[in-house]
Amino acid sequence: MLDVQSMNTGDAAALPGAEVVEAVRALSARELPSLVNRIDVDGYYPEDLMRAFGRLGAYAHHLPGKSPSVDLMTSINAMAAAGEHCLSTSFCMWCQDALAWYIYASDNEHLRTGIGPQIASGAVLGGTALSNPMKSLFGIEPMRLKGRRVAGGYVVKGLLPYVSNLGPDHYFGGIFEVEDGGTTRNVMAAIPCAAEGLSLADNAKFTALDGTRTFAVQMRDVMVPDNWVIADPVDDYIKRIRAGFILLQAGMAFGLIRDCLRLIEQCKSPLGHVNKYLDVQAEPLAEGLAAMEAEVARLAATPFESDRDYWRAVIEARLAAGDASVAAAHAAMLHCGARGYVAGATAQRRLREAYFVAIVTPATKQLRKMLADMAH
Secondary structure: OOOHHHOOOOOHHHOOHHHHHHHHHHHHHHHOOOOHHHHHHHOOOOHHHHHHHHHHOOOOOOOOOOOOOOOHHHHHHHHHHHHOOOHHHHHHHHHHHHHHHHHHOOOOHHHHHOHHHHHHHOOOOEEEOOHHHHHHOOOOOOOOEEEEEEOOEEEEEEEEEEEOOOOOOOEEEEEEEEEEOOEEEEEEEEEEOOOOOEEEEOOOOOOOOOOOOOEEEEEEEEEEEHHHEEEOOOHHHHHHHHHHHHHOOHHHHHHHHHHHHHHHHHOHHHHHHHHOOOOOOHHHHHHHHHHHHHHHHHHHOOOOOOOHHHHHHHHHHHHHHHHHHHHHHHHHHHHHHHHHOOOOOHHHHHHHHHHHHHHOOOOHHHHHHHHHHHOO
């Protein structure tokens, strides 16, 4: 069990980015190898570790106004350091990063000074319920949450099938549709799982990523007061946060691909004489990873850029991350052969995890649709 109380990191948000990444890497290397099969097979949620990463500063450097600069790469690289061992954990870190991103990119001072610092430090954990809205905003499916205006806020109802990194004391960022005088608009809010009328249901067991506390969220006339509102309406706000939302996901891909390269390297001595005949070798995968890391770093330097070509490049980078994750995990599986195909082997877990990078919102098919829409 991780002794989270014994860790004394001081003001974690003030630590230099490189130190944060190395601290997360060291903690991940110490804790995750013994937990990863439990996470994968039993659906264990590493809550203590998630909170410890927060105290190290893993969720703070990318936040507008929280750090001296908006440093997405520290958060991405911290996520990747954990992802070298476990994609479930790095995905939960992305959920936490995204929730903090929403709050600190908002004009709501109540949220920025209230739960904002607690989310940035990992004292409060939470997720992002933007899978449905991100699909809805790009014409793929209808908005699942509906709200109506009442005195002091909104009353919201609806069902979201999959929201991750949740628990009874967690929060999530959600968007609901409001009809007002014959027109509709979308409103975003930070919503506590403990809100009256809100329930969580564990309805599904996943092929991978089952240790991510992913629930169906049912809202039955939940009161959402004005001081929980992140943006109303969301149109301009979504354009402000969308690049950061997507670029932060690169950390999952980076960590997974690095571990796939490690698996391929491990096989060189016993199997190199036959693995050399496989079409995909480590060198081009490593070169592709380096190029992808450089492109994400370039884009992450200006996450609020509004230029159309910049947005297209963000979409292309995210598409490349999903494609490269699946390719690297597929190659690692073939290089490992039967030893990677047994229950508990890292290679077969990595292959299952890699598909998640390609299907989590925005999925490969949505990204391709977005690029096609931009061409018109």
